[in-house]
Amino acid sequence: xxxxxxxxxxxxAPAIAILPLASFVIALFAGKYLPKRGALAGIAATGGSLLxxxxxxxxxxxxxxxxxxIYSLVTTPNTFDLHFGLLLDPLSALMLVIVSLVSFLVHLFxxxxxxxxxxxxxxxxxxxxxxxxxxxxxxxxxxxxxxSFVFFELVGLCSWLLIGHWYREDAPPSxxxxxxxxxxxxxxxxxxxxxxxxxxxxxxxxxxxESFPTLAEEALAGSGGAGGGAGGLSxxxxxxxxxxxxxxxxxxxxxxxKSAQFPLHTWLPDxxxxxxxxxxxxxxATMVAAGVYLVARMYGFYALSPTTLAVIAFVGGFTALFxxxxxxxxxxxxxxxxxxxxSQYGYMMLxxxxxxxxxxxxxxxxxxxxxxxxxxxxxxxxxxxxxRQDMWExxxxxxxxxxxxxxxxxxxxxxAGIFPFAGFWSKDxxxxxxxxxxxxxxxxxxxxxxxxxxxxxxxGFYTFRMVLLTFHGEPRTHTARNPHDLGWSxxxxxxxxxxLAATAGFVNMVPVGTILGLERIELLHGWLDHxxxxxxxxxxxxxxxxxxxxTTGALAGSEVLTVLLSAGISLALALAGAGLAWMLYSGPxxxxxxxxxxxxxxxxxxxxxxxxxxxWIAETFGTGVARLSxxxxxxxxxxxxxxxxxxxxxxGDRIRRIQTGIVSNxxxxxxxxxxxxLLTVGLAGGWFL
Amino acid sequence: xxxxPHLNLGSHLLPGLVALALFAVLAAVFLTSSFGEAxxxxxxxxxxxxxxxxxxxLQRLGTIPTDGFLAALLIIAVVLDAALDGAVMxxxxxxxxxxxxxxxxxxxxxxxxxxxxxxxxxxxxxxxASDTRxxxxxxEAN
Amino acid sequence: xxxxVQYYLLLSAAMFCIGLLGILTRRNALFLLMSVELMLNAxxxxxxxxxxxxxxxxxxxxxLFVTALAAAEVALGIGILLVLYRNFxxxxxxxxxxxxx
Numbered sequence: 001x002x003x004x005x006x007x008x009x010x011x012x013a014p015a016i017a018i019l020p021l022a023s024f025v026i027a028l029f030a031g032k033y034l035p036k037r038g039a040l041a042g043i044a045a046t047g048g049s050l051l052x053x054x055x056x057x058x059x060x061x062x063x064x065x066x067x068x069x070i071y072s073l074v075t076t077p078n079t080f081d082l083h084f085g086l087l088l089d090p091l092s093a094l095m096l097v098i099v100s101l102v103s104f105l106v107h108l109f110x111x112x113x114x115x116x117x118x119x120x121x122x123x124x125x126x127x128x129x130x131x132x133x134x135x136x137x138x139x140x141x142x143x144x145x146x147x148s149f150v151f152f153e154l155v156g157l158c159s160w161l162l163i164g165h166w167y168r169e170d171a172p173p174s175x176x177x178x179x180x181x182x183x184x185x186x187x188x189x190x191x192x193x194x195x196x197x198x199x200x201x202x203x204x205x206x207x208x209x210e211s212f213p214t215l216a217e218e219a220l221a222g223s224g225g226a227g228g229g230a231g232g233l234s235x236x237x238x239x240x241x242x243x244x245x246x247x248x249x250x251x252x253x254x255x256x257x258k259s260a261q262f263p264l265h266t267w268l269p270d271x272x273x274x275x276x277x278x279x280x281x282x283x284x285a286t287m288v289a290a291g292v293y294l295v296a297r298m299y300g301f302y303a304l305s306p307t308t309l310a311v312i313a314f315v316g317g318f319t320a321l322f323x324x325x326x327x328x329x330x331x332x333x334x335x336x337x338x339x340x341x342x343s344q345y346g347y348m349m350l351x352x353x354x355x356x357x358x359x360x361x362x363x364x365x366x367x368x369x370x371x372x373x374x375x376x377x378x379x380x381x382x383x384x385x386x387x388r389q390d391m392w393e394x395x396x397x398x399x400x401x402x403x404x405x406x407x408x409x410x411x412x413x414x415x416a417g418i419f420p421f422a423g424f425w426s427k428d429x430x431x432x433x434x435x436x437x438x439x440x441x442x443x444x445x446x447x448x449x450x451x452x453x454x455x456x457x458x459x460g461f462y463t464f465r466m467v468l469l470t471f472h473g474e475p476r477t478h479t480a481r482n483p484h485d486l487g488w489s490x491x492x493x494x495x496x497x498x499x500l501a502a503t504a505g506f507v508n509m510v511p512v513g514t515i516l517g518l519e520r521i522e523l524l525h526g527w528l529d530h531x532x533x534x535x536x537x538x539x540x541x542x543x544x545x546x547x548x549x550x551t552t553g554a555l556a557g558s559e560v561l562t563v564l565l566s567a568g569i570s571l572a573l574a575l576a577g578a579g580l581a582w583m584l585y586s587g588p589x590x591x592x593x594x595x596x597x598x599x600x601x602x603x604x605x606x607x608x609x610x611x612x613x614x615x616w617i618a619e620t621f622g623t624g625v626a627r628l629s630x631x632x633x634x635x636x637x638x639x640x641x642x643x644x645x646x647x648x649x650x651x652g653d654r655i656r657r658i659q660t661g662i663v664s665n666x667x668x669x670x671x672x673x674x675x676x677x678l679l680t681v682g683l684a685g686g687w688f689l
Numbered sequence: 690x691x692x693x694p695h696l697n698l699g700s701h702l703l704p705g706l707v708a709l710a711l712f713a714v715l716a717a718v719f720l721t722s723s724f725g726e727a728x729x730x731x732x733x734x735x736x737x738x739x740x741x742x743x744x745x746x747l748q749r750l751g752t753i754p755t756d757g758f759l760a761a762l763l764i765i766a767v768v769l770d771a772a773l774d775g776a777v778m779x780x781x782x783x784x785x786x787x788x789x790x791x792x793x794x795x796x797x798x799x800x801x802x803x804x805x806x807x808x809x810x811x812x813x814x815x816x817x818a819s820d821t822r823x824x825x826x827x828x829e830a831n
Numbered sequence: 832x833x834x835x836v837q838y839y840l841l842l843s844a845a846m847f848c849i850g851l852l853g854i855l856t857r858r859n860a861l862f863l864l865m866s867v868e869l870m871l872n873a874x875x876x877x878x879x880x881x882x883x884x885x886x887x888x889x890x891x892x893x894x895l896f897v898t899a900l901a902a903a904e905v906a907l908g909i910g911i912l913l914v915l916y917r918n919f920x921x922x923x924x925x926x927x928x929x930x931x932x
Binding site for chain 2: 851858884885886903
Binding site: 664665667668671672674675678679682687688689 | 704707708710711714715717718721722
């Protein structure tokens with residue numbers, strides 16, 4: 001009986017993605033005629049997805065997993081097949097719950113943000129949200145890299161549709177195009193990587209004995225050295241280790257684009273031009289999360305390559321610091337949040353690169369909650385402020401908007417990493433992993449650790465600068481004195497997420513567990529440690545230990561001391577940043593202290609001129625390539641076409657001259673032809689011998 | 690002044706070389722091939738009589754093997770008749786050429802002729818045709 | 832003593848090529864007609880020669896038909912010649928070029 005229910009839960013699992021797809025169709029074709037323009041269909045669909053996801057998660061918690069092909073696109077004997085399938089293990093089940101929950105709350109919030117504000121194009125908006133949720137959910141339970149790629153691209157398409165929602169204004173379409181193009185640049189490498197993985201392993205399945213991480217592991221273990229093909233795999237002349245590193249980098253291109261890591265992060269701040277609920281969805285659960293999730297999904301493959309791991313860790317650590325520094329000077333509340341998103345995803349990448357698989361997934365989860373909360377809180381503030389986003393026009397909203405304030409505060413504490421909010425536990429675990437693996441024999445990781453640690457100060461500072469400027473002090477404008485009322489559809493998601501942001505960290509309290517010796521308190525660790533063999537934390541730990549040489553070290557030889565020290569340092573730094581913000585901005589009428597930074601402020605306001613140099617590169621190389629292509633097109637393609645017609649014209653003009661109209665000439669030609677024919681046939685047939 | 694033929698040499702003879710070349714090729718082929726001994730005809734029978742029999746499908750009366758040609762004989766009769774009709778039709782003077790077919794096959798580009806004659810001679814044409822047909826038949830009978 | 836058949840063939844080829852020579856070099860349409868007669872008769876020689884070679888009368892009978900066909904051809908040819916003369920005032924075949932491009 002239990003087995004039947006388990007099987008049934010997995011049977012209906014595709015509906016998790018199909019439901020939002022149905023809401024997409026409904027909103028698109030019937031949205032105009034529905035009372036809330038498709039919102040209710042979307043809420044119902046994502047609500048259904050959430051319930052199904054929870055059911056699947058419960059089933060997975062019971063120890064069952066599912067890894068089946070459900071629809072085959074192309075099957076070729078002996079080479080490879082392209083198929084869609086379901087992989088339901090603890091990781092994907094967890095992510096399904098996160099995505100469908102955030103998506104559900106965003107739909108709910110949109111009622112207040114879009115419907116009540118009388119926005120135009122609502123059916124289009126809800127259709128976009130539905131398709132977005134569908135793509136992300138299908139991406140999450142994909143069982144192979146090919147399917148992941150398909151839905152990865154669909155996610156990109158949806159972000160383009162939604163960021164450019166207000167397409168009549170100037171900025172949103174341009175931001176949408178930028179997001180699309182920049183992520184496409186990364187996805188280009190991803191596509192090459194998918195094809196290369198197909199060519200190498202003949203499969204892109206994530207899990208099972210025939211999956212590509214397993215094959216790669218066997219190849220590396222079997223060859224035991226440099227040179228040559230490994231275990232029947234074609235590695236194109238490279239040693240297997242080097243080739244797997246190249247493959248990892250190719251796929252990483254897509255990850256860096258989607259997860260907005262340096263240097264492809266520039267699209268994300270511009271994506272703030274989209275409606276705020278969309279920003280919440282993009283940043284918390286769907287688009288940006290897709291990149292990190294992909295690395296976690298194929299972590300068994302990345303764990304084999306120390307170079308790739310080091311690069312992931314370094315890029316992550318650098319991005320965390322880099323983005324946090326830019327967030328310090330922004331005036332727009334959504335810009336601050338955008339840079340904090342980049343920074344937080346940097347932490348996740350650092351965690352993954354440092355061998356902290358659980359830590360990164362943990363942070364992915366807590367970040368989904370508190371960042372969705374912060375964006376929705378910012379959305380609530382924006383509604384209240386009649387669509388003003390400049391923090392210097394706000395102030396003193398604390399008394400007037402109590403529920404958003406406390407929710408936002410909860411999210412901010414989580415973001416800054418203040419004990420005991422969610423962000424503290426997950427961020428601390430990432431830093432802890434980087435530290436212990438850094439001490440334990442991979443000193444490179446200490447660099448990433450230091451960057452991450454520095455970013456903690458910035459994070460604390462900009463988070464509280466944002467909170468203080470927005471909610472504390474005296475109202476600085478008329479609008480801030482008389483904010484717009486907020487409906488239940490705005491407050492409910494904030495309340496739910498506020499509680500989650502405060503409490504989600506308790507599922508994996510590593511410091512507490514270590515100090516008290518309670519292994520069982522690390523629930524998430526245990527959760528990710530069961531399921532399909534080869535996709536467990538324990539296995540990943542062995543892989544990083546065996547192939548990347550990650551060993552756990554400890555300060556002064558004491559694990560407890562290390563844990564305490566790591567947690568203490570990061571908490572102290574976060575409090576220092578927050579305290580600095582409090583000192584500078586807590587008064588009734590705070591001054592714009594960042595003005596005093598002078599040139600540094602200009603540099604930060606201009607985002608280190610990242611856009612400028614990327615545009616310069618694009619223009620220089622793009623124009624060059626375009627000019628070459630144009631020349632190629634004009635001379636070779638057009639030349640060939642024109643040449644053909646030129647040749648026929650000319651030859652026609654010449655050849656018609658033999659049509660003299662004089663019978664004798666025709667007869668001569670006929671005879672000549674006959675002679676030639678006779679000679680040819682005769683010589684070939686040997687008549688003259 | 691009476692004229693006599695004279696050899697007209699010039700570049701217009703150049704195409705003739707092709708004919709010579711053809712002859713050279715043919716000769717080369719013929720002279721290098723062999724056909725074996727000729728079968729020949731029996732000397733004691735009349736070949737002409739046998740031809741006569743063959744023309745009217747009575748070859749079983751003869752002794753030399755041949756096919757029957759009665760159908761061909763009839764067809765060639767009709768063809769000759771048609772050729773004569775055509776020849777006469779073409780040879781008609783333009784003054785009274787308003788006849789079947791000619792109108793649409795002018796060789797001068799279809800410019801209309803100013804002479805408005807025609808139609809009256811159709812009787813005489815058919816007379817001529819029947820005359821010639823008689824003549825042809827007579828010839829063939831010989 | 833029968834003459835070997837390839838000499839008949841040589842004779843016929845010679846006649847054919849003489850006819851061809853006439854066609855290729857002469858400009859007067861009447862000469863053209865005569866040359867065509869020559870070529871047809873070259874073919875007749877072949878027919879008769881192979882009739883003897885194989886001891887079968889068909890070739891000889893066929894040559895009679897070719898002769899008849901030649902008569903028909905000449906009849907039409909002269910008719911065309913007359914029209915040619917009427918339209919171009921000459922029987923020079925190099926003048927009749929109005930139907931070319």
